[in-house]
Amino acid sequence: xxxxxxxxxxxxxxxxxxxxxxxxxxxxxxxxxxxxxxxxxxxxxxxxxxxxxxxxxxxxxxxxxxxxxxxxxxxxxxxxxxxxxxxxxxxxxxxxxxxxxxxxxxxxxxxxxxxxxxxxxx
Numbered sequence: 001x002x003x004x005x006x007x008x009x010x011x012x013x014x015x016x017x018x019x020x021x022x023x024x025x026x027x028x029x030x031x032x033x034x035x036x037x038x039x040x041x042x043x044x045x046x047x048x049x050x051x052x053x054x055x056x057x058x059x060x061x062x063x064x065x066x067x068x069x070x071x072x073x074x075x076x077x078x079x080x081x082x083x084x085x086x087x088x089x090x091x092x093x094x095x096x097x098x099x100x101x102x103x104x105x106x107x108x109x110x111x112x113x114x115x116x117x118x119x120x121x122x
Contacts, residue, residue, distance in 0.1 A: 036109035039077035076117035078102035091122040
């Protein structure tokens with residue numbers, strides 16, 4: 001009987017997500033502006049309150065010769081959703097405590113020098 005009482009409790013614990021623990025002011029809007037080879041992804045931030053020291057205010061992609069503002073290179077490629085395509089908007093929070101140890105190829109594509117680990121929440 002005691003085991004049956006634990007099932008709802010465990011279910012509730014499992015159903016709680018990390019989103020429930022995040023302050024809404026820590027969630028930002030991003031756009032995947034470059035989905036480069038070997039997961040060399042560039043994300044543009046559209047929030048004015050995003051910490052400016054963490055992003056490149058102006059960056060030019062030397063291959064396409066396009067200029068972007070408020071961008072960074074995605075560091076946490078291991079769990080970035082594969083269904084997000086170039087040009088799509090999503091919500092995220094900064095998550096620099098992530099373990100980013102997944103295999104990626106080493107083909108070069110230009111990306112900003114500033115890199116961030118993030119978690120997509122929507």
